[in-house]
Amino acid sequence: MQDDEGAEAALPTETKLTTTKRRWAEEGRFLTGRVTRAGDDRLPPGQHLVQNWPVLDLGQQPMIAPTSWSLDVSGAVETPVHLDWKAFQALPQSSFVSDIHCVTTWSRYDNHWRGVSVHDLLDLVRPKPEATHVMLRSFDGYTTNLPLADFAVEDALLATHWEGAPLTREHGGPVRLVVPHLYFWKSAKWIERIDLMTADRAGFWEKNGYHMRGDPWTEERYSED
Numbered sequence: 001m002q003d004d005e006g007a008e009a010a011l012p013t014e015t016k017l018t019t020t021k022r023r024w025a026e027e028g029r030f031l032t033g034r035v036t037r038a039g040d041d042r043l044p045p046g047q048h049l050v051q052n053w054p055v056l057d058l059g060q061q062p063m064i065a066p067t068s069w070s071l072d073v074s075g076a077v078e079t080p081v082h083l084d085w086k087a088f089q090a091l092p093q094s095s096f097v098s099d100i101h102c103v104t105t106w107s108r109y110d111n112h113w114r115g116v117s118v119h120d121l122l123d124l125v126r127p128k129p130e131a132t133h134v135m136l137r138s139f140d141g142y143t144t145n146l147p148l149a150d151f152a153v154e155d156a157l158l159a160t161h162w163e164g165a166p167l168t169r170e171h172g173g174p175v176r177l178v179v180p181h182l183y184f185w186k187s188a189k190w191i192e193r194i195d196l197m198t199a200d201r202a203g204f205w206e207k208n209g210y211h212m213r214g215d216p217w218t219e220e221r222y223s224e225d
């Protein structure tokens, strides 16, 4: 028994997530990026607000029942995983409120999401030190790449719910990514696979002239060349 046990018992209960966050903070990992801004600074340059939620994709909306959905996370990780719906639901559930910024210039504020946070997913697979980027692959054949530091922000989520209801097929159900601080093309719908990479590679839109990172605040809409 340790001397300080009484003092520790008075502290709020440590969750797995706070433990993870503290460990990452100690390691100095994933400290860039983040999070919904307040006030005048909230609408990025060149964007306008919408109240509805437009649907944008390649025109193929795969129909995936939760029971036939699964997610593979592999590449530069200590523990690759294959998660079926049941295993995915057994992970800690998180809720976030965040804004959407689409490169086609619409933004939508205050979306209520629920699902599995990217932090919790990464805690499970443990990226190797040499992992720098991720490639997301979806059931419609879509791909998109982003820096690991952007993928691993605190409010990035593998979302199953929007405004309290299961995510509809047209918006990427049963599971889509939400990375609120980048343009929405980085938020892959119908997500199937996540590859941790040791270098950057271009996804679908990135091969077609879109920016490799896609920060709305600095209008990283298209690549320079």
Ligand SMILES: Nc1nc2c(c(=O)[nH]1)N[C@H]1C(S)=C(S)[C@@H](COP(=O)(O)O)O[C@H]1N2
Binding pocket: 053, 054, 055, 056, 057, 058, 059, 102, 103, 138, 139, 140, 142, 170, 171, 172, 184, 185, 186, 187, 188, 189, 190, 191
């Ligand atoms: N699998 C997949 N994910 C995708 C896309 C797609 O075509 N396929 N389009 C992207 C683009 S360009 C945008 S703007 C958003 C649109 O999401 P929404 O239809 O839910 O608004 O999804 C992104 N994720």
Ligand SMILES: [Mo]
Binding pocket: 056, 102, 103, 104, 184, 185
């Ligand atoms: Mo988009």
